[in-house]
Amino acid sequence: MLIVDSVQHAKAGHAGMALGMAEVAYFLYRHAMRYNSTSPKWFNRDRFVLSAGHACLLQLRLKTQSKVVERKLKMENLAKIEDLKCLCKLGSRTPGYPENVVTQGIEVTTGPLGQGVVNAVGLALAEANLGARYNKPDVAVVDHRTTDLALSEDISARFEALGWNTITIDNSQGNLDAFKNALISAHCETRKPTFIRFPIIPGAVVHCLLKTIIGKLSKKEGSSKAHHGTFDDDDVKQMKQKVKWNDREPFHVIPMVYREMQAQIDLGGRLEQEWNSKLNYYQNKYPEEAAEFKLLVADGMIPGWESSFPKWSMSDPVDSTGGYSGKCLNALAKVLPGLIGGSADLASSNQAYLHNLGDFKQPDSPWGQNIRYGVREHAMAGISNGLALHGGGLIPFAATFLVFSDYMKNSVRLSALSHAGVLYILTHDSVGIGEDGPTHQPIEHLSGLRAIPHLLLFRPADGKETAGAYKVAANVEGALADVVGKGGYIVSDNSEKELPEIILIGTGSELCLCEASANVLRKEGTRVRVVSLVCRRLFDRQPRDYKEFVLPSSVSKRVSVEAGLPLGWKEYVGDEGIATGIDDFGYSGPYSEVFNKYGFTEENVTKTTKSLLTK
């Protein structure tokens, strides 16, 4: 009835599935899952993912019930009965869809359908990897489980085809034995994930537990109308009569529930205590592994990790930024045991592979830190979010060509939204890709990714900037002091004590063009500054003084050069400036010819700059 009371009070929210799945979810939280209510971040907890995020209310209710007595504990960020009264209210801990950054006990953010299963795979993958790396024959410090709850259609065959173990529960007897047996069977199947199917019966009139009925108890029971929205007063009254709730106040919780929840809390405390004892034993017997494991779980960085990066000097042969990236990634892997990830079938092209750290493969090598995702960008990003949010200190990287970031856009947005620290390595970042043509040449993608709130997009120009980008990205705690961490900096300037006459702003490969063009102009006596804006958002966050230092407002002649859509560059070049870019889909052709066609040549940058100087 808390579900009903909540939507009535909020005049919003989705009650349908929450009512239909209430018993199943209660069973999971009370009789199947191992977790500690008073310690929601306990590392070895079982992890629960709600794919069908609109049934969030179900999850909030469960969390709330299991936390009921914690009101006295004054724990922050845990949903409480009071929070249910704030369902869908601004600033509440009970938003309309589950958000892990808002409500404790919510593992991942699954609102936009299509995330839950991949997130759950990521969580489970994290467990399998850490278990393989740190468990010992005599002691398993990593042995939790992940269970994803989704509305299920008749999709067992699809999961079977993907190599899952599937169990269909078709039990109208009104008890949960079949579900319990299915869970036991799932736990025994250690080689494959298990998919348990609950058939949905839209028109069912019998009450049963496992054939779930949307909007159960309501007049709208069994109808899509029960999906969301409030109930009419008469319906609420009848529902409460059906369960003999009658005249109780809204949001009433009966004593038995409090008792059950207290028992659950006691159980959770014991479970965590047992695990702590196990961890002590582990630490005494395997001190080296324990040190690394505890470092990981504490999400910590090894002191001095920044110094691990390769250094490049002007005399080194020039590499692609993709090449620099591969070297940085491998240097990072040596000092960050949590690094794990893969490429969507393009590792040989984007060099996102951890040498000598093996491929993650079950049952042969679950300890491997390279994941072979295949051409599955969406799954890769969703799994990466699960890896990041598992809480085991894993730092996922996910690599593909920039143009294919399209296929994982929503999952990338959810990395930013749910604070999942994922390193996306997106190579082949402009029409410079050449022969493969417009379907492979990113144009609007830099703009699109920069547009995602809070996401930091770096477009490094050389090895130094690439290493700087990795330092910022891997350092979850905050920015670093070097120039890349400031998002933008002066690369070169011949103005000495005067201000420059013109500023050239570049990113990535086009920074070289700016430098080349600047050198031509300088020889002719022009005062030219070249600025790298390697990360626009970080630059925007700098103090006004620093921004003014790099881009003095009195220098209004400015040219930006980036081989992508010029969207947003007007912010940096101003009304008088020129933003050089491409508002077209590119062409198949040799790299140099395509660049030439769009005017990304030293000659053209120089010409553009001169046209502005003489204006």
Next chain:
Amino acid sequence: MLIVDSVQHAKAGHAGMALGMAEVAYFLYRHAMRYNSTSPKWFNRDRFVLSAGHACLLQLRLKTQSKVVERKLKMENLAKIEDLKCLCKLGSRTPGYPENVVTQGIEVTTGPLGQGVVNAVGLALAEANLGARYNKPDVAVVDHRTTDLALSEDISARFEALGWNTITIDNSQGNLDAFKNALISAHCETRKPTFIRFPIIPGAVVHCLLKTIIGKLSKKEGSSKAHHGTFDDDDVKQMKQKVKWNDREPFHVIPMVYREMQAQIDLGGRLEQEWNSKLNYYQNKYPEEAAEFKLLVADGMIPGWESSFPKWSMSDPVDSTGGYSGKCLNALAKVLPGLIGGSADLASSNQAYLHNLGDFKQPDSPWGQNIRYGVREHAMAGISNGLALHGGGLIPFAATFLVFSDYMKNSVRLSALSHAGVLYILTHDSVGIGEDGPTHQPIEHLSGLRAIPHLLLFRPADGKETAGAYKVAANVEGALADVVGKGGYIVSDNSEKELPEIILIGTGSELCLCEASANVLRKEGTRVRVVSLVCRRLFDRQPRDYKEFVLPSSVSKRVSVEAGLPLGWKEYVGDEGIATGIDDFGYSGPYSEVFNKYGFTEENVTKTTKSLLTK
């Protein structure tokens, strides 16, 4: 050997799969498909989609062979032997991946993996729909077929789970009988699409036709190294020896091939002629249906269609733009028989449903013009591209919430890239969605879609603008004269003969805020102009005079108001102006509170405007 010669000449391209699948593709083009080489757009042709776009060379070669004698016909845009020598060269008709807008005979653009099957489904759906609507028991004017060619892994079970008929060919006998039989069997199975699986045998040493071998004949045969890139001279020599090619010049075509291709051309001509006869018979017997059918195939609009739109006046009750959209869509359906489409399970929310025109459903109602896509945005957009590019005059619409456009981003980009006229109806377009919170509140999505080259994004503010947007979008031939077609216009201005002191620029729902704020300021004696920039890209394309008329450069005080990321608005408000927007993920809460939190209120717009006026 043309494949080999082409990559050697281009020093680029993907020969591996093209070599492995050469016989299969030749068989399809010479012995299975019905098409007319000299008339590549013939309506009733069988349509071929190459999912694995990197094997484009295979398709270009086939097209080329079948067009060999057409060099004399001087047809434009058809790939010829000469074009193979320009493989991957800038401006050639033979780009690295298939692009329908570059090469005649290429049906869709499948470069980024993940498009081919959905495109093919769209093409097949178009045929099924048109066949159901126009075929008669005694004459079928629509009876072509769609065959999608993809690299196939062991995914038969997945297709079976999705309800396909699957046939696996495992025939090492070196002839094509099994394939031929599979095609016959596929044609007989009229209730389901058929998936024919060719197992790939990476290490196979025997030569066989149906177990395909990547890079067949090359030293790299059976290895992923054969995927792309050139062959060494020795390898080319050995390959040519194997097929007794020896000393022939590169790009040599033997006379037998010319004869075969001439036979194919003759056959194609006869096929089209037979169909024309059938169409004549149809026209005589069913003149009304024939008139509509021919109008569709000619891609034409019924004269006067624009007048079909509902008219709204100030006295009508205010509706949401989603509501106006539903009314426009249904008005359009009455005059455009080609309108077909659906919503990704959100039709009741986004009102994208054609009343009284039925649901497309096989075998019951393939004539229906509403497609029930389910929660499958990517498939919806890919299918829409197939529907649009089928050539049968269907005008697809695809609807969902704006935030879920993320899940179909690459397919939307391909609509623009491949000139597939798809109407995307994206409702629930800001944090104004309220209670569902940040996972459902689009922020960067307007920016992201505007960033796609050539795509026109309209954000209408009322019924009039909604109708205007539909008029522009449905009118494939060009823009209309009304203000929405210009992308931006003056909504109101109290400046009379003077210039305004300040310009407020709004889109969508926020245009009302601009008007409300302007009215407050006008009462205080300020000269205020309100401008609607309903489509930024169309406005950008207007003559300088018109743009100057709407946004005079001497009025530097400007405020833009849009409840999304402010990216790109600096272009319109200039250095001195203020772009009001949101660079955050939104909140769950009632609509008005969320808008209030981000400052989208009349009071705040007025305050911002005043701060600028007094600056």
